[in-house]
Amino acid sequence: MNESTTGMAVRKEIVVEAPIEVAFEVFTRGIATWWPMATHSTSEARARNVTLEGRKGGRLYETDVDGKEFDWGEVTHWEPPNAVTFTWHLGRAPEIAQLVEVRFAAEGDGTRVELVHTGWERLGEEGVEMVKNYDSGWDFVLGRYVEGVAGR
Amino acid sequence: MTYGNALQALADPTRRDIFERLGAGPRSVGELAAGLPVSRPAVSQHLRVLREAQLVAERREGTRNIYNVDPRGIEELRLYLDRHWGEVLRAFKKEAEATAKRRRDKK
Numbered sequence: 001m002n003e004s005t006t007g008m009a010v011r012k013e014i015v016v017e018a019p020i021e022v023a024f025e026v027f028t029r030g031i032a033t034w035w036p037m038a039t040h041s042t043s044e045a046r047a048r049n050v051t052l053e054g055r056k057g058g059r060l061y062e063t064d065v066d067g068k069e070f071d072w073g074e075v076t077h078w079e080p081p082n083a084v085t086f087t088w089h090l091g092r093a094p095e096i097a098q099l100v101e102v103r104f105a106a107e108g109d110g111t112r113v114e115l116v117h118t119g120w121e122r123l124g125e126e127g128v129e130m131v132k133n134y135d136s137g138w139d140f141v142l143g144r145y146v147e148g149v150a151g152r
Numbered sequence: 153m154t155y156g157n158a159l160q161a162l163a164d165p166t167r168r169d170i171f172e173r174l175g176a177g178p179r180s181v182g183e184l185a186a187g188l189p190v191s192r193p194a195v196s197q198h199l200r201v202l203r204e205a206q207l208v209a210e211r212r213e214g215t216r217n218i219y220n221v222d223p224r225g226i227e228e229l230r231l232y233l234d235r236h237w238g239e240v241l242r243a244f245k246k247e248a249e250a251t252a253k254r255r256r257d258k259k
Contacts, residue, residue, distance in 0.1 A: 010233045014241045018252035026248040034247030036239060113244070115237055 010117040023111035024081035042070040158225045161205035178220040
C-alpha cells in the first residue's frame with residue numbers, strides 16, 4: 001500500500017484484484033460485508049450493520065443490535081463506478097467538516113482505489129501558523145512534524 | 153469509534169470551542185473563560201483534558217498560564233486516521249477480491 005500526505009490530509013492507495021465495477025459495488029452497496037465493525041464503529045461490539053445509500057444525499061450510517069442508527073456521514077458525490085465522496089462525522093463531532101473521497105481506476109485486470117480524507121488542514125495550519133508566530137520554542141517539535149510528514 | 157485521546161477530547165463541543173479559539177493564538181484561562189458560557193474552573197478542567205491529549209500546551213508567563221495549540225496532538229490525530237483508513241482498505245481489498253473470485257468461478 002502506497003501512502004503519502006499533503007499537510008493534514010490522509011491519502012491512501014490500494015490496488016485490488018477485482019474489476020472496477022466489482023470494486024465499486026463492494027465498497028458501496030456491499031460495505032457491510034467487509035467494514036471492520038467490531039473495531040471501527042460507534043457501538044463496536046453492539047454494532048450490527050453499516051449502510052451506504054448509493055445516491056447523492058444518501059446516508060452513511062451504522063445500525064446497532066437494537067436497531068438504533070448512528071450517522072457517519074452523507075454522500076456528496078455519486079459517480080459509479082469511478083468515485084464516491086462522503087462527509088465524515090468522526091463519531092460524535094459533526095460540526096468538524098470532514099470529507100472522504102474515494103476514486104476507482106481500472107488498472108490491468110484490477111482496480112486502483114485512492115482514498116483521501118481531508119478536513120484537518122484548517123486545524124493543522126492554524127496550529128503550525130500559531131507556532132511560527134507566537135512561540136519559537138516549538139521550532140524543534142514542528143521540525144520533527146515536518147520531517148515525519150516528508151518521510152512518509 | 154476507537155479514536156485516540158485527541159479525538160475523544162474534541163468530541164466535547166466546549167472543548168472543541170476552546171481548542172478552536174486557541175487556534176487563533178495563545179490565551180490565558182481568564183481570556184478563554186471570558187468568551188465562553190462556562191465557569192473558569194470548567195475551562196481549566198477542559199484545558200487539562202486537552203493537555204492530556206497533547207492538543208494544547210501550557211507555559212508560564214509572569215503570574216499567568218498561557219495555553220497554545222500543540223502540534224503533537226494534531227499529528228497524532230492524522231496518524232490515527234492514517235491507520236484507520238489503512239485497516240479499512242485492507243478489509244475492503246480482501247472482500248473485493250473474494251467477490252471477484254466467486255464471480256469468476258461461477259462463469
